[in-house]
Amino acid sequence: MQYKEIGKTGKKVSILGMGTMRLPEVMQGNEKVIDEDKAIAMIRHGIDEGINYIDTAYMYHDGQSEVLVGKALKDGYREKAYIATKSPVWLIQKEEDFDILLNEQLEKLQTDHIDFYLLHALNKERFEDTVLKFNLIEKMEKAKEDGRIGHIGFSFHDDLETFKTIVDATDKWEFCQIQFNYIDTYYQAGIEGLRYAADKGLGVIIMEPLLGGKLANPPQVVLDVLGDAKTPVESALDFVWGNPEVSLLLSGMSTMDHVKDNLVYADRANVGGLTEEDYELYARAKKAHDDLALVPCTKCRYCLPCPSDIDIPRIFAVYNSIAYENEEKARNSYSKIDVGASSCIECRQCEEACPQNIEISQVMKDIAAWY
Ligand code: SF4
Ligand code: SF4
Structure with a gap:
């Protein structure tokens, strides 16, 4: 396993982190629940082979992921791995809710401290209406002072401008978590956001390196560009690891084979080593992927807001x-x-703003007819 320091925290983390939102499941009556034996075996095998960053969240697996992680980290495993979990910001209606939720999470995880604590899935609205309104950054600092959390961060889903605003809002952030892969280089925070945050000294954790699993089986035109020297999964992970600003990537593993394969890829990854030629290759793969699209939308969101409240890029x-x-x-x-x-x-104000010159009002008609 290879390790990197995450931002300026002084903590060295494995370049492969274990995501726990897609753990194996079994049916219990009419309900799907985590297959505990398999999930615990996967997490422990990962730790035995060098993974030291386990990522969970309050809401994963309907609240059961944190409980499972707590069980997996018994028998001496807690001392070998950092726990990262996230505050469900959307459930916070008043300042006290932050501590109520954090204490509940500590209990579920069977620990007295969470090493990396994130405000979950920040966007403009949540940042303004909840984080700032209820002083959540100060609440995080207090929890850090009393030892319940180790380091302060946030995960993010919105546009680049909002990302920069949140990064710049306080000097308390120590790390952040963004979506990034060779297709999403200009989506949400994207590569510019990655470099911006790293430049400010934040550790950057990458989620969705496989675009929700889609890059494990990309279209043939993409495979034609990437070649067959590596599996599609290794190609996708190598793109992320190859960016020097990345601290670690999270892979949401669902089987022991996923864990084993990812461990092999992490061992041989050329960390921070992407060359200009590599960037060009991945850019060609992205172009082949994007060219398949029915509408050449890059999700830049310049067309918003729409007076009818249509989320055009979505x-x-x-x-x-x-x-x-x-x-x-x-x-x-x-x-x-x-x-x-x-x-x-059909006001067409979005069309004036669209750098791709998409005839948005016409495409909206086509989509309405298709549906
Ligand atoms: S043309 Fe349609 S999609 Fe575009 S801004 Fe007007 S109402 Fe919204
Ligand atoms: S429709 Fe155009 S402006 Fe809107 S997100 Fe897509 S590319 Fe950007």
Whole structure:
């Protein structure tokens, strides 16, 4: 296993972190629950082979992931691994809720301290309406002072501008967690956000290195670019590890084979070693992937806000997923969107802002007709 210091925390973490949101499950009556024996064996095997960063969250597996991690880290494993978990910011309605939730998490994890504590899934709205309103950064500092948490961070899902605002809002952040892979280089924080945060001294943890598992089986045109010297998974992970600003990546492993394969990839990864040629290769793979899209939307979000409150890039992403997955899945995802394409009033103000020159109002009509 290879290790890197995470930001300026002085802690050395394995470049491969164990994500626990996709643990193996079994049926119990009509309910799916974590397959405890398998999940504990996976986590312990990972730690035995050098993984020292276990990532969970209050809401993973309907609240059971933290409980499972607590059990897995008994019998001497707690001393060998850092725990990272996240505060469910959306459940905080008043200042005291922060401590109530944190204490509950400590109990579920069967520990008296959480090494890396994150405010979960920050976006502009949550940051302004909850984090600032209820002084959550000060609450984190107090929890750090009294020893309940070790280091302060946040995970993020919004645009680059919001990311920079949050990074710059306080000098208390020690690390952050962003979505990043060779397809999402310009999505959300993206590569610019990665470099921005690292430049400010933050450790940067990467989630979704496989784009929700999709890069384990990318379209053939992408494989044609990447070649077959490595598996698609190793190619995707190597892209992330190859960026020198990355502290570690999280892989949400579901089987012991995933753990074993990822351990091999982590051992031979060329950490921070991507060359210009490598970046070009991955950029070509991304282009081959993006060219399959029905709408060439890069998710930059310049078109927002829409007066009809349509989340334009989200609708396009769902529509584009027809090309990568299947139509039924796309229809199912579309059905969960509150404001659909048929709400478009054809004002075309979004089209003036779109750097891709997409005829958005026309595509909205096409999507409404498709659905
Ligand atoms: S054209 Fe349609 S999608 Fe674009 S801003 Fe107007 S209402 Fe929204
Ligand atoms: S401005 Fe264009 S490319 Fe950017 S998110 Fe909107 S539709 Fe997509």
